[in-house]
Amino acid sequence: MGAPAPQLTARPGPVIATLAFAGTTAAVMQTLVTPLIAELPQILDTSSSNAAWVITVTLLVAAVCVPVVGRLGDLVGKRRMLLACSVPLVVGSVVCAFASDVVTMIVGRGLQGMGMGMVPLGIALLRDVVPVEKLSGSIALVSASMGIGGAIGLPLAAAVAQYANWRVLFWGSAALAAVVAVLIFTLVPDVPAGAKGQRFDLPGAIGLGAGLVCLLLAVSKGADWGWGSATTLGLFAAAVVALAGWGVWEVRTTDPLIDLRTTARPRVLLTNVASVFVGFGMYASMLVMPQLLQFPEATGYGLGQSMLAAGLWMAPGGLMMMLVSPLGGKLTNARGPKFTLICGALVLAVGYFAALALLGSAWGVMLVTIITSSGVGLAYGSMPALIMSSVPLTETAAANAFNTLMRSLGTSVGAAVIGVILAQMTTTVGGHTFASEDGFRTALLVGGGLALVSAAIAAVIPAARTTESGTEDTDPAPEPAQAKV
Known part of the structure; x- marks a missing residue:
């Protein structure tokens, strides 16, 4: 059965804006509790280790649900699954707003994690409804929305946490998710499912x-x-x-959750591997910069900023990601997504190595954040374009979800590795132990080095060729009847 032809919409602007807003909202959910980390044990009357599950559970649930939601998008329709993702975002936010114990909060945060499939679903839907001349720019914007939401959401959440009751954070996120649902229902067209009739694995x-x-x-x-x-x-x-x-x-199996033969094609495989390293590189900055901004000046390298001030110093990075996205789309149109990915990884590396000389002031940290965010914006915007040019329409959402999963694995491993580095390289000031300046510099060198690795991997991604069906591919693959038993 052939895949349905894309149903291009006459006015793609509102659709693109809605999907970008949906991705930004999903990202805000992830950074929502960051300003509360130190206070969670007291708020929930629990230990620090138990409170840490409030963050961990969102990561775990999102990792499990994103590929499942992506495949369901191919089977039953991407718009339908976008609406389905908005439900746990709203319900989870309300549960967290009412929470008075750690178990209830963990349940609410887990529900929020179920909605993180919005971004890959939105990117996949763009292929169905956006004209080809606007596709690269729209993919770049929606893909970068995760970074944009994280960078903008942090200072907003810090401000609310500092000047209002913490429950307002979750009521606000519930309202945002409800607005997203209304916009999707109103503005996003219902496109026929690409893999309709296949079974769910x-x-x-x-x-x-x-x-x-x-x-x-x-x-x-x-x-x-x-x-x-x-x-x-x-x-x-x-x-x-x-x-x-x-x-x-x-x-x-006949209808797999993720077609591993497709993901094993060099163009798809190498893009996913590069995604892991870019995800690692992005998260290294997110761990290092806030700590440098907030560490006391008595350490000799800390800048003594409050959580709110630190978030505001880092917010321009998110805004720059928003500005860079359309430029990345134009670069992709002119030179191809592979070139854009290489450029993004190299810019990310430049930001890390520049940080070694610029971390003595908050202005320097802001400049570093702008550079690294620009690199991430270029890289993140090019990856879905590479993936979608190499997979059939019946696997668009699932393939994008798998790529999102690879980015998440990169950020998770990055958090663990950078955490180990900072925990092992410490200094004591005034009876308190802090990660040392050498520890931060080592973390930055690791982040920059892995950004260069991702650029090297991207450089060997094969060029695409167009098949008879109109799908770009790089190597002959077995026909479905031969590939599956």
Whole structure:
């Protein structure tokens, strides 16, 4: 059965704006609790380790749900799944707003994690409704919305947390999610599902979910439990077994959750690998810069800023990402998404290496944030274009969701690695222990080095060629009847 032809809309502007706003809202949900981290144990009357699950659970649930939601978008329709994603965002926010204990808060944050599939769904929908001449720019904007929302949401959340009751944060996020749902229902067209009639791979979803939960738990909690502890090592081993079994199942089933033969094509595979390193590189900056801004001046390198001030110093990075996105789209149209990805990775690396000389002032941190955010905006905007030019219409949402998952894995591993570096390289000032200046410099060197690695990987991504069906591809792949049993 052939895929339905794209249903181009006459006025794509409102659709693009709606999908970008949806992605920004989803990103705000992730940074929402950042200003509350230090106060969560007192607010929820629990330990710091238990309170940390308020952040961890969102990551875990999003990792499991994003590929599932992406595949369902291909099966039942992307608009329908966008609306479905808005429901747990609203409900989860309301649950958190009423929460008075850690369990209720974790449940609410888990529900919010279920809605994180909005971004890959929105990007995939663009291929169906946006004219080709506007596609690259719109993909870049919607893809960068995760970074834009994170950068803008942090100072807003800090301001609300500092000057109002913390519950206002969640009531505000519930209102944003409700507005997103109304806009999607009103402005986003209902496009026929590309893989309608195929079955949903429930065993594949369970296998991938189990493997990802084990892997991300080990990565995110390994520093607390001990990297050599039986729990951490057991989770890593369980992840290997579960993901290996999932891979065997996926190549043998008729309608897989993720077509591994498609993801194994060099153009798709190398883009996903580069995504992991770019995700790592992006998160290194997000961990280092806020701490440098907020550490006391007595350390000799800290800038003594409040949470709100630190967020405001970093906010221009999000605005720059918004400005760079349309430029990245034009660059993609002129030179191709591979060139844009290489440029983005190199700009990200320049930002990290420039940071080594510019971190003595808040202005220097802001400039570094602007440079790194520009690199991330270029890179993130090009990845979906590379992916969607290499997969059939029936797999657009699933392939984008898998790429989003690869970025998330990169940020998770980045958080763990940078956390270990900063925990091992410390200094004591006034009886308090802080990550040392050498620790921050090492973290920046690692981030810059991995950005260069991502540029090198992007440089060897094969050029695309157009198939008879109109899908760009790079290597001959088996026909569906041969590829699946």
